[in-house]
Amino acid sequence: MRIKTISRSVDEFTRERSQDLQRVFHNFDPSLRPMEKAVEYQRALTAAKLEKIFARPFVGAMDGHRDGISCMAKNPNYLKGIFSASMDGDIRLWDIATSRRTVCQFPGHLGAVRGLTVSTDGNVLVSCGTDCNVRLWSVPRPSLEDSDLSSEKSTEPSAVYTCKNALLAVDHQFEGDLFATAGAQLDIWNHNRSQPVQSFTSGSHSVISVRFNPGEPDILATSSGDNHISIYDIRMSSAARKILMRTKTNSIAWNPMEPMNFTAANEDGNCYSFDGRKNEEAKCVHKDHVSAVMDIDFSPTGREFVTGSYDRSVRIFPYNGGHSREIYHTKRMQRVFCVKYSSDATYVISGSDDTNLRLWKAKASEQLGVILPREQKKHEYNEAVKNRYKHLPEIKRIVRHRHLPKPIYKAKAESRAMNDAKRRKDDRRKAHSAPGTVVTESHRTRRIIKEVE
Amino acid sequence: MEVALEDNNLMEKVLPPDEQEIDVELEAKEKKYLRGEGANLESLKDKKLKTQLASREKLYGKSAKAAAKIEKWLLPASAGYLETEGLEKTWRIKQTDIAKEVDLLSSRNQYDIVLPDFGPYKLDFTASGRHMLAGGRKGHLALVDMMNMNLIKEIHVRETVRDVAFLHNDQFFAAAQKKYSYIYARDGTELHCLKERGPVARLRFLKNHFLLASVNKIGQLHYQDVTYGDMVASIRTGKGRTDVMEVNPYNGVVALGHSGGTVTMWKPTSQAPLVQMQCHPGPVSAVAFHPNGHLMATSGKERKVKIWDLRKFEEVQTIHGFHAKTLSFSQKGLLAAGTGSFVQVLGDSSGGGHSRYMSHPMVKGYQVEKVMFRPYEDVLGIGHSMGWSSVLIPGSGEPNFDSWVANPFETSKQRREKEVHLLLDKLPPETIMLDPSKIGAMRPSRRKEKPTRGEIEAEKEVAIEAAKSVEMKKKTKGRNKPSKRTKKKKELVENAKKTFPELEEKNIAGKKRRIGEDAAAELPTSLKRFARKN
Numbered sequence: 001m002r003i004k005t006i007s008r009s010v011d012e013f014t015r016e017r018s019q020d021l022q023r024v025f026h027n028f029d030p031s032l033r034p035m036e037k038a039v040e041y042q043r044a045l046t047a048a049k050l051e052k053i054f055a056r057p058f059v060g061a062m063d064g065h066r067d068g069i070s071c072m073a074k075n076p077n078y079l080k081g082i083f084s085a086s087m088d089g090d091i092r093l094w095d096i097a098t099s100r101r102t103v104c105q106f107p108g109h110l111g112a113v114r115g116l117t118v119s120t121d122g123n124v125l126v127s128c129g130t131d132c133n134v135r136l137w138s139v140p141r142p143s144l145e146d147s148d149l150s151s152e153k154s155t156e157p158s159a160v161y162t163c164k165n166a167l168l169a170v171d172h173q174f175e176g177d178l179f180a181t182a183g184a185q186l187d188i189w190n191h192n193r194s195q196p197v198q199s200f201t202s203g204s205h206s207v208i209s210v211r212f213n214p215g216e217p218d219i220l221a222t223s224s225g226d227n228h229i230s231i232y233d234i235r236m237s238s239a240a241r242k243i244l245m246r247t248k249t250n251s252i253a254w255n256p257m258e259p260m261n262f263t264a265a266n267e268d269g270n271c272y273s274f275d276g277r278k279n280e281e282a283k284c285v286h287k288d289h290v291s292a293v294m295d296i297d298f299s300p301t302g303r304e305f306v307t308g309s310y311d312r313s314v315r316i317f318p319y320n321g322g323h324s325r326e327i328y329h330t331k332r333m334q335r336v337f338c339v340k341y342s343s344d345a346t347y348v349i350s351g352s353d354d355t356n357l358r359l360w361k362a363k364a365s366e367q368l369g370v371i372l373p374r375e376q377k378k379h380e381y382n383e384a385v386k387n388r389y390k391h392l393p394e395i396k397r398i399v400r401h402r403h404l405p406k407p408i409y410k411a412k413a414e415s416r417a418m419n420d421a422k423r424r425k426d427d428r429r430k431a432h433s434a435p436g437t438v439v440t441e442s443h444r445t446r447r448i449i450k451e452v453e
Numbered sequence: 454m455e456v457a458l459e460d461n462n463l464m465e466k467v468l469p470p471d472e473q474e475i476d477v478e479l480e481a482k483e484k485k486y487l488r489g490e491g492a493n494l495e496s497l498k499d500k501k502l503k504t505q506l507a508s509r510e511k512l513y514g515k516s517a518k519a520a521a522k523i524e525k526w527l528l529p530a531s532a533g534y535l536e537t538e539g540l541e542k543t544w545r546i547k548q549t550d551i552a553k554e555v556d557l558l559s560s561r562n563q564y565d566i567v568l569p570d571f572g573p574y575k576l577d578f579t580a581s582g583r584h585m586l587a588g589g590r591k592g593h594l595a596l597v598d599m600m601n602m603n604l605i606k607e608i609h610v611r612e613t614v615r616d617v618a619f620l621h622n623d624q625f626f627a628a629a630q631k632k633y634s635y636i637y638a639r640d641g642t643e644l645h646c647l648k649e650r651g652p653v654a655r656l657r658f659l660k661n662h663f664l665l666a667s668v669n670k671i672g673q674l675h676y677q678d679v680t681y682g683d684m685v686a687s688i689r690t691g692k693g694r695t696d697v698m699e700v701n702p703y704n705g706v707v708a709l710g711h712s713g714g715t716v717t718m719w720k721p722t723s724q725a726p727l728v729q730m731q732c733h734p735g736p737v738s739a740v741a742f743h744p745n746g747h748l749m750a751t752s753g754k755e756r757k758v759k760i761w762d763l764r765k766f767e768e769v770q771t772i773h774g775f776h777a778k779t780l781s782f783s784q785k786g787l788l789a790a791g792t793g794s795f796v797q798v799l800g801d802s803s804g805g806g807h808s809r810y811m812s813h814p815m816v817k818g819y820q821v822e823k824v825m826f827r828p829y830e831d832v833l834g835i836g837h838s839m840g841w842s843s844v845l846i847p848g849s850g851e852p853n854f855d856s857w858v859a860n861p862f863e864t865s866k867q868r869r870e871k872e873v874h875l876l877l878d879k880l881p882p883e884t885i886m887l888d889p890s891k892i893g894a895m896r897p898s899r900r901k902e903k904p905t906r907g908e909i910e911a912e913k914e915v916a917i918e919a920a921k922s923v924e925m926k927k928k929t930k931g932r933n934k935p936s937k938r939t940k941k942k943k944e945l946v947e948n949a950k951k952t953f954p955e956l957e958e959k960n961i962a963g964k965k966r967r968i969g970e971d972a973a974a975e976l977p978t979s980l981k982r983f984a985r986k987n
Contacts, residue, residue, distance in 0.1 A: 005533040005831040007558040013862045027855040038884040
């Protein structure tokens with residue numbers, strides 16, 4: 001007969017010296033783990049609760065401006081620096097990493113500064129304002145002296161160009177020399193020329209915002225005061241595409257990972273994601289703000305974007321989802337005029353009417369700093385198990401819960417009641433008419449009047 | 454290596470036979486890791502959700518494949534076996550023969566501990582199989598470390614001990630003594646006296662829920678949460694005294710065997726049993742559950758051991774010949790049955806059910822009290838009237854353990870961490886149900902059901918009562934005639950007695966008549982006699 005029995009020798013299964021790691025053996029057989037679904041559900045519940053306990057998104061506020069902040073700019077080459085400009089012409093460079101202080105000031109503008117942008121190599125800062133000036137500054141190189149807290153340098157502009165009308169926005173081309181300003185008309189400038197290289201006029205209304213495409217350096221999107229969104233190719237003489245909507249768009253952002261898509265922040269509180277090639281209907285409508293959305297910026301991952309709105313809140317939306325995943329608000333933060341997503345996808349910076357820049361974590365319960373690989377794995381596991389069961393009522397209640405300021409809560413309740421009533425009436429109208437006569441318009445096309453060209 | 458054959462203009466790729474076998478094996482393993490069928494996505498109308506779920510299903514398939522492939526490297530040991538040649542039969546092989554063939558480490562697992570003074574012994578093992586608790590009827594409790602054959606602690610409680618059970622690890626154990634049950638720590642200190650339960654006949658611990666379940670001499674079932682001491686449920690079974698109780702490890706359900714031959718299954722959140730099965734014509738003497746949760750073995754005093762399928766609640770097999778006082782399933786599905794001084798092990802032959810695998814006759818004076826397989830080892834522990842024994846049953850234990858589930862080589866630090874993780878993953882008692890995979894699944898939406906006849910009658914009664922008790926307003930100015938009042942009340946009660954369709958018919962008929970009269974009024978007088986009189 002042939003016999004074999006299980007015999008385990010202790011040396012094979014324990015460590016030899018105390019400096020060694022303990023030996024771990026795996027057997028993923030499901031029959032060794034009874035009730036695994038219930039255990040997973042319990043872990044998801046605990047993970048959801050822990051996430052709420054550790055959710056502390058506010059990192060700090062940066063104080064220094066003397067008037068409301070009108071615009072901000074990221075330096076593509078230097079992660080720790082952020083430029084901000086206020087309504088009284090004050091431009092500052094902030095170090096947002098450890099000190100959260102002004103590193104350098106750029107005085108010179110006489111009126112409100114409406115646009116700020118940095119060239120792709122990080123050397124030139126372009127600013128424009130209501131005093132009809134475009135100023136070019138050279139960005140100071142970060143050095144070891146930056147840690148000296150007392151010094152606040154100020155520099156002179158390297159160039160000042162004057163126009164006929166007030167300027168409302170500016171954006172710099174990716175990997176190029178050109179920048180575009182928006183005002184009474186859309187102008188394309190070169191760094192070295194004092195007059196615009198190219199101009200686009202379109203109708204009588206001013207151009208409110210401008211944004212260059214990260215993928216195609218010659219394409220840019222603008223929005224104008226007569227509710228149009230136009231896409232220009234600077235090699236052509238007129239707009240390539242135009243979309244007419246019901247309300248004006250305050251800001252546009254291109255998706256850095258899918259450069260043919262852009263998202264427009266609209267005055268009616270919604271954000272509309274469009275495919276740049278097909279404009280008859282929006283790809284997605286992001287609805288959660290109760291008041292006008294003032295600014296929008298995409299995360300470098302292209303998977304989410306942050307919006308700041310007139311209703312004193314900052315929201316983070318997924319790129320393809322209709323509702324926000326996160327809302328940030330403070331009693332002290334008034335109307336948010338500009339937001340930026342930091343280039344390492346970890347922080348969100350908001351500039352608001354109360355003269356402060358605020359730094360928030362993009363993921364509220366994230367542990368910052370160096371994380372050990374085992375901790376990282378545990379975080380990932382918690383995230384995955386929570387996402388698997390986040391549709392069940394007990395967990396959904398915890399994951400979805402956000403405290404809203406009272407005005408926003410009431411406004412949302414009101415709009416919900418109004419929408420419900422409207423929908424009910426539409427449904428009844430449809431049910432009592434001949435099938436096919438009453439057509440419901442989808443949300444994606446509802447606010448678009450037409451596409452021109 | 455692939456060989457392409459041309460057969461009637463068809464190119465076929467034929468794999469060599471050993472690769473084909475490996476493929477079949479891999480598929481079987483993959484099935485194990487897939488944990489059931491995939492979701493049916495055809496009925497979904499939402500395209501976005503459909504694509505998301507389809508990609509997730511694909512991921513599950515891939516991960517099952519990867520797990521099946523890596524099993525070869527991850528699992529170092531293979532299961533034990535006993536194969537005979539020629540005319541030899543496996544059930545004739547004695548333990549002494551095995552001892553000669555097997556290595557030294559395994560032969561240390563065969564022994565007899567003789568303790569004749571303290572009565573029949575009941576056994577319990579921890580989940581990793583490292584520690585064993587032996588409780589003698591006359592009050593002897595012994596905690597043994599099986600790896601070193603080291604007696605950790607031994608106490609004499611000097612009263613009857615009917616059952617013993619480990620709690621979540623070897624640090625705590627419970628003993629069901631003469632009047633009450635007690636919980637002891639590893640060093641023998643008595644920690645708690647569980648008075649509420651009364652004299653307990655059987656004690657079992659539900660590991661995932663931290664519930665100590667017991668059935669007492671009156672037939673009451675008690676569930677107590679040992680983390681904070683709350684009595685979660687005390688259920689009056691209503692079926693009288695029983696001392697046959699087992700826990701189904703797959704779903705945490707407690708099964709009681711009664712003297713009428715029924716086996717009832719209980720969960721702590723309901724006062725009525727989940728299932729009642731008539732298993733035997735006479736009293737049920739033992740119950741055991743297969744670790745996969747689908748099979749249950751019961752034995753009755755009429756000398757039959759029956760194996761049941763718990764998904765359909767049907768009998769799968771009957772084994773005649775002996776009545777087992779105690780039954781136990783091993784991790785690999787072998788069934789041990791102990792009667793008198795004879796222990797028989799039945800093995801799961803492919804497709805044929807359980808058949809004789811091995812047997813161990815003991816000296817006549819050793820009356821078997823409890824058999825229990827030791828987890829992760831090829832060992833069967835037998836508690837009997839003269840102490841306890843341990844015999845080798847090749848192929849009964851799971852050869853590869855998972856350190857995060859149960860580690861026989863645990864250090865004290867690992868044990869402490871594991872305790873914390875177990876407590877964090879403690880399941881609430883509501884999760885005990887017959888089918889544990891239902892948690893997190895969708896409940897099929899039930900449309901509002903039509904009320905049953907009984908419900909309709911009940912509603913009618915209520916309406917009639919209401920109509921009868923309504924207070925009629927006393928009218929003034931000569932309109933308060935008693936005849937009119939009674940007529941009105943009668944009408945109300947009649948309406949309440951009528952069903953809704955009858956009432957509707959009455960109304961519609963009234964309307965039609967009125968319409969008919971109007972139409973008749975429009976005709977010119979000469980044609981009025983031709984008007985339809987309905």
